[in-house]
Amino acid sequence: MLVVCPTPIGNLEDLSPRQRTALAGADIIACEDTRQAGKLLELAGIDRSEGRPRLWRYDDHSAREQAERLVRELEAGLEVVLISDAGTPAISDPGYRLVRAARQAGVEVRALPGPVAATVALSASGLPSDTFFFEGFLPPKSQARRARLEALEDVGTTTLYYESPRRLEAMLSDVEAVCGPERQVCVGRELTKRFEEYYWGPVSRVLERIRSSEEVRGELVVVVAPGEGKQAADEGEVERLIHALLDQEMSSRGIKEVVSQMYALPRSAIYERISVVQKQREG
Template sequence: MLLVGCPVSWEAWKVSIEYGRLYIVATPIGNLGDMTPRAVEVLKTVDRIAAEDTRHSGGLLKHFAITTPMFALHEHNERQRCGVLIDMLLGGESVALISDAGTPLISDPGYHLVREAHRQGISVVPVAGVSALITALSASGLATDRFCFEGFLPAKSAARRARLELLGDESRTITFYESPHRILDSLADMVAVLGAERPAVVARELTKRFETIKHATLGELLAWAEADSDQQRGEFVVAIEGAIKKESQGLDDEVLRIAQLLRDELPLKQAAALAAKISGEKKNAIYQHLLQAERDG
């Protein structure tokens, strides 16, 4: 029944009648207390749950008394099974996608399914929750106004170093996921390519019993992890402070004084822009100087 006074287009009404919805549901990365009531409700009411590992997710569903049937969808079968799930959705069934932990699709399967759902006109509904990446950044003490996410680095050292070389001049905070059996090798390559003095953070086992967030230089982090085998266990997020662009070097003292006075009264970008206009210096050079000054405290 179409309710009088509800401004619903025919297209939206037609989709709501004929198609199911695909829910992208975030689940806890460790602490089950981080599961949202909305996530529980969605998982209980959908027709099917597409899980990265049904055995792993079975414990989570049991804890919250969720009895919805599960369907395995992982990196090895996503392309083959995507069509089956799309047919379910087109037939009116609702499906929830979950990963082993955290927000689906962030270095987890689901991209092909979500892309095809959009192509078919199926509603894709995010159910927000925990993400290891954002959780680590929020507690890192590194700049979060601009950052980039590189997922997992390559498994082989040569390829890993090549990727890091490409990121050597990246001025944003750089974030990675890493596994326990590669954390030492990755930190060693980061030291070799980016330098032992680059500030960074290793966040391990977030929200779990042995949660550790260590802020130091890359060289210190490598030595710390090498000295304690316990710090080589679990799931890792590594965040590295961005490089300071060379063009921020050599600004005139008077320009720096003006820029800092403006920064005391204005947001960072506005202060840099106005200082550049007054002095004739490049805005980005002044911006980088002010940004580094704030990082240094």
């Protein structure tokens, strides 16, 4: 069996009993950095005896090759636990390749709940969270980054990004240029760690704080609010509108166009809500 096992993003106390049990019971731990994984096992009090669990490097550079080898081990009946250096594997990480390969081979896959830096920052941001879009890392060059930010404006929901300290100021400058100086943002730094810190407010003010502070360090999550007039729609209001349009015998495509003009919702979410309402009416 393949077990997708999150690890703490900074605070060891966030390691759950289920995660500890999975790590201790693994035959193989697939990890980005074997040294980091070994340190985690040591801090968690998990002894490695007779070479078990084995630590296998599995990262962006080795994902394709190692996925095939790991699937063979899984098919032989061994228990493989997939971890990343921090957080939940397969979220902005190559772990999905192994999960997909295991499923294609008919191997059982289980995933344990655990921390994701993006959702930790979102929950502390105070920005709309009933719908959101996780982008991960934006392009490193400003021109490409602005083009992607402009495209994401059409999504119409809160957006989440990962960013490095050395690019934070340039990235926020591009957010200001594309979204305007008053766009609300929340930058989370060193989440769950000793020096956890948030920069919150209009992007222009956050930029001022970043520029006037000492060097920003640590891993970062940037949460950007939807644009003015693009706040996430109230579910009840959207459903009432869909009911009214269905009463007028409007097609799903037509309803989607009307709803998308009035509310900031992704198209997939609109179609899903239309389907839910239609099933309610049929029932």
